Amino acid sequence: MPGRTDALAESFERDRPRLRAVAYRILGSLGEADDALQDAWLRADRADTSEVENLSGWLTTVVARVCLNMLRARDTRREEPLEEGPRTGTTGTDPAEEAQLADEVGIALLIVLDTLGPAERLAFVLHDMFDVPFDDIAAMLGKAPAATRQLASRARRRVRGVPVPDADPPRRRRAVDAYLAATRGGDFDALVSLLHPEVVLRADAAVVPTPEPFAVSGVEPVARGAMASMARARFTGVVLVDGRVGLAMAEHGRLRVVLRFTFADDAHDDRITGIDVIAEPNQLNKLLISGIG
Known part of the structure; x- marks a missing residue:
């Protein structure tokens, strides 16, 4: 026919x-x-x-x-x-x-x-x-x-999603937004300005294949690590991770990496003190990822 x-x-x-x-x-x-x-x-x-x-x-x-x-x-x-x-x-x-x-x-x-x-x-x-x-x-x-x-x-x-919780005031959402923008744009100085002098980045074995979780401390080493993820940042967005503002990357439609942030105890200091980079599949499956209302 x-x-x-x-x-x-x-x-x-x-x-x-x-x-x-x-x-x-x-x-x-x-x-x-x-x-x-x-x-x-x-x-x-x-x-x-x-x-x-x-x-x-x-x-x-x-x-x-x-x-x-x-x-x-x-x-x-x-x-x-x-x-x-x-x-x-x-x-x-x-x-x-x-x-x-x-x-x-x-x-x-x-x-x-x-x-x-x-x-x-x-x-x-x-x-x-x-x-x-x-x-x-x-x-x-x-x-x-x-x-x-x-x-x-x-x-x-x-x-x-839901509104950003009280534990993450708008200025900390802005800090996470700025971190993503600086990483996407390769702006090393902007990254440095967002990080606390005692910042620590921890990554699991799915990110860095080592027997123990990988950790690096200090503003410049952490900023250099972020710069290494510029390509992945194109597929990264701001989401809620277990109810807190974080970043997640889903290249080719699959969730690959999640970044959880911690901040200085001082309520007026919005510099990032810790970044946990999670890519191990079993750990990703345990996280609750949702949009931000």
Whole structure:
């Protein structure tokens, strides 16, 4: 049926930007999103669409189902070594395009989405970001619409987060923002100005492969260590880590590193006294990552 195939192909190409946007937000990885679109097209091309009235909606469902299967297959989630990317979906992906897209979507959003379960993530992305009805999402998940609404609601609370707690006044949020900006911009002097003279940075074995946790002290050594993470800072955002303001990095849609900060005891001194760099998968899994309301 050439006419059917032509209509399907035309609809797919017309909707490709939206379908790619759906896949990227569900998966958090541009390479994997492109893989999902390719798989979705192969599935769609083999299907009988003679009775499909809304090809755009049907294609969104196909892409979403493929993405859901990919999420569920992440049984080794967060277990790849820090220096390596995900096993699939990175070939031919432009790092600059990925970084730009992450900024457009919101790095903190992508980080929090990666901490959600597949069903919660799908329900939130499809409904809250693309206005897909809960009845349609429920059919994809094999759940009742009411249960699907609850999934989206739980995800929404995590994504939107809560106000910064009293223990982290706004000026300390600004200090974390400034730390990220200085790291991204390679501004050594700005980093130095944010650090207490007795600052200590500690990193686990997933960051620095040593038998014991690695530690370095002093303003300049810690600032130099931060400068070494400039490339990763492009995929880093400000989030709440166990209820306190911190940083998290999610390159290619996977949570990789979390930074927890401590500050001087003096309520008027907002210089950073400690930085804990966490990348060990078991420890990352224990952290509660949420957005900042």
